[in-house]
Amino acid sequence: MGGFCFKNLTFMIVVLLIVWCSHIETCNARRVGRHWRQSRGGAASLFKKKGKKYGSNHHNGNAGKPKQKTPSPKAPAPVPPLAAGPKQSPPPPKKGDGKAAYPAVLSVLDFGAKGDGSTDDTKAFQAAWAAACKVEASVIDVPAKHVFLVGPISFSGPYCQHDIVFQLDGKIVAPTGSSHWGSGLLQWLEFTKLVGLTIKGSGTIDGNGAVWWQSAPYDDDPLDDQAKLIFPSNGTFGKKPPFPVRSSLGGKMPSIKPTALRFYGSFNVTVTGITIQNSPQCHLKFDNCVGVSVYNFSVSSPGDSPNTDGIHLQNSKDVLIRSSNLACGDDCVSIQTGCTNVYIHNVNCGPGHGISIGGLGKDNTKACVSNITVRDIIMHNTMNGVRIKTWQNQTSAVALSGINYEKHKGTYTIKPVTLRAAIACRAQM
Numbered sequence: 001m002g003g004f005c006f007k008n009l010t011f012m013i014v015v016l017l018i019v020w021c022s023h024i025e026t027c028n029a030r031r032v033g034r035h036w037r038q039s040r041g042g043a044a045s046l047f048k049k050k051g052k053k054y055g056s057n058h059h060n061g062n063a064g065k066p067k068q069k070t071p072s073p074k075a076p077a078p079v080p081p082l083a084a085g086p087k088q089s090p091p092p093p094k095k096g097d098g099k100a101a102y103p104a105v106l107s108v109l110d111f112g113a114k115g116d117g118s119t120d121d122t123k124a125f126q127a128a129w130a131a132a133c134k135v136e137a138s139v140i141d142v143p144a145k146h147v148f149l150v151g152p153i154s155f156s157g158p159y160c161q162h163d164i165v166f167q168l169d170g171k172i173v174a175p176t177g178s179s180h181w182g183s184g185l186l187q188w189l190e191f192t193k194l195v196g197l198t199i200k201g202s203g204t205i206d207g208n209g210a211v212w213w214q215s216a217p218y219d220d221d222p223l224d225d226q227a228k229l230i231f232p233s234n235g236t237f238g239k240k241p242p243f244p245v246r247s248s249l250g251g252k253m254p255s256i257k258p259t260a261l262r263f264y265g266s267f268n269v270t271v272t273g274i275t276i277q278n279s280p281q282c283h284l285k286f287d288n289c290v291g292v293s294v295y296n297f298s299v300s301s302p303g304d305s306p307n308t309d310g311i312h313l314q315n316s317k318d319v320l321i322r323s324s325n326l327a328c329g330d331d332c333v334s335i336q337t338g339c340t341n342v343y344i345h346n347v348n349c350g351p352g353h354g355i356s357i358g359g360l361g362k363d364n365t366k367a368c369v370s371n372i373t374v375r376d377i378i379m380h381n382t383m384n385g386v387r388i389k390t391w392q393n394q395t396s397a398v399a400l401s402g403i404n405y406e407k408h409k410g411t412y413t414i415k416p417v418t419l420r421a422a423i424a425c426r427a428q429m
Contacts, residue, residue, distance in 0.1 A: 103137040108148065115146030115170065122151040133160035142203060144169040150189070151180045152258070157193035157266075164194065168203035168274050174260075176211050184256025187285070191263050198270040199261075207260040207279035212253050213305050257281040257307070263289050272296050278305070283328065285312040292319040298326075303351030303381065305329035310352065313339050322346050331356040332382070337367035344373065350380035358389035361398060379410070387418075 106128050109115060113124035125148070132138040138161070142148065150172050174188055175181075188207060191197055260279035263269050268291040276283040277300040284299070286292050292313075299310040310326035313319060315338030325348045326332040332349035335342060335357045349355060355374055360367035374386055385408065390398045 103139055104132065104135045105139045105141055106132050107141040107143060109143065109146075113146075113148055115143070115148050117147035117149060117173065119149060120151060120175075121148045122153055125150055125153055129155050132164055133157075136161035137163040137165070139165045139167050142166070142168045142170045142172065142201070144203070146170040148172050149175060151175050152185050152188055154190045154192060155194075156191075157195075160194055162194075163196035163198075166197070166199040168199060168201040168205070171204045171206060173206045174208045174280075176208050178253050181254050181258070184254030185258045186256065187260075187262040188258040188280075189261045191261075191266060191269075193265045194263075194269070195267045197263075197266060197268075198272075199274060200270070200272045201274055203274055205260055205274065205276045207258075207277070207283075209257075209278040209280040209301065209305060209308065212257045212280040259283070259285045259312070261285070262287065263292075265289070267291050269293070274298075275300060277301060279308050281307050282309040282312045282334075284310065285314070286316045286319070287314045289316040290318055292316060292321075294319075294321045295323045297324040299324075299328050299332075301328045303327070303329055309334045310349075312336070313342065315339065317341050319343070324348070326350075326352065328352045332379075335369060335372060336360075337365075337369060339372070340368075340370045342372045345376045347376075348378050348380075350378075350382045352382050354379060354382045354384035355386045356384070356389055357387070359391050360389065361391045361393055363391075364393050385410075 108121065108124050108128045111124045111127040111131070113121040113128075115121065128140050132140050148170060151174075155166075172189070189205065191199075257280040259282040260276050261271075261283065262285040265288045267289070269286070269289055270293045271284065272293075272295050275298040279301060283301070284294070284297075294311065301308045306329055308329040310328045310330075310332045311321060312331075312334045314336040317340045319339070319342040321333060321342075321344045323346050327350060329351070330353050332347070332352040333344055333355045335355075337360055344355065347355075355377065357369055357372060358367070360369065377386075379385055386405070388400065388403070
């Protein structure tokens with residue numbers, strides 16, 4: 001009897017222990033579940049704050065569900081080449097931004113130019129410019145082995161993008177028919193109000209100036225005293241070109257002769273590599289420009305072509321001209337009023353009239369030129385060397401100061417030094 005009671009008591013104690021332990025586990029499970037739900041809620045709120053930054057695979061209630069695989073993106077279908085349109089070639093990456101830049105390369109052939117030397121390609125050049133004007137650092141390609149007949153044209157800003165490149169490797173020729181010029185124009189190819197423009201390449205701009213020259217007298221610039229000019233005996237000035245005065249279409253060319261290539265109101269302009277030949281008047285002109293660089297550039301016209309200055313500067317500053325060959329019928333470089341900070345060096349000049357400042361002060365006007373440096377120049381068969389030309393106004397109209405002529409060597413045929421402006425003023429006193 002006593003043994004039976006002990007067994008029952010033991011059994012009851014074991015049952016009580018089992019019930020008590022199970023109660024403790026249930027409580028712990030509830031605490032753990034409550035804590036897990038709170039952590040889950042905190043993570044969910046954090047997910048809402050951070051957005052999609054944490055991704056869809058974060059443990060936020062998707063536990064136990066199979067993960068969905070993200071489909072890999074399909075490769076884009078290859079784009080077929082365009083039958084016609086601007087060509088593109090990747091340039092080296094720009095410094096500093098770490099990204100490769102791919103400027104548009106726009107061939108004039110893709111805009112309808114024929115390049116056969118007889119078809120008028122003016123509209124094609126205009127269309128190519130309109131497209132390039134919209135894209136920064138774009139390139140207009142005038143390809144080699146083509147001759148483009150182009151009439152008077154203006155490549156205009158100021159709303160064009162910066163740093164446009166005019167890549168000239170072919171040849172551009174001016175029309176010889178009077179119908180293209182009307183009553184006369186001051187320029188043939190003009191670039192206006194642009195920033196960072198570069199004209200470069202191995203090509204040629206030919207002004208077909210012979211149809212203009214024979215109708216032009218030598219009295220356009222009385223300061224050169226052309227009537228008394230003594231030509232060198234070695235024949236470098238050549239004979240009059242055997243071209244008719246009238247144009248190829250039978251009409252007389254206008255009396256106003258155009259400059260071949262002119263820049264107006266532009267900043268940071270570069271011209272390099274190209275040749276300009278046989279311009280009706282000036283070959284290359286910069287007017288109201290700031291920041292001009294001309295190098296490895298050539299001018300080629302006969303020594304008796306009238307008023308065909310090589311490079312003409314007016315109201316321009318910060319100009320560098322170097323490493324160039326300038327053969328023409330007037331000043332190799334002409335520096336007019338409003339020019340300052342001009343540096344010319346390592347230039348071959350001749351035939352021509354040398355390098356000139358002026359004429360200054362025409363009709364009693366005010367003219368200011370300052371800080372001009374000319375050095376390391378080779379002049380051959382030129383009418384003058386370096387000179388300053390002033391108009392004979394009142395004796396107090398002209399003031400010259402800070403002028404140095406140093407280390408000149410060479411030969412001459414008439415006079416090594418002439419101060420005609422000073423003599424003229426003294427005669428009027």
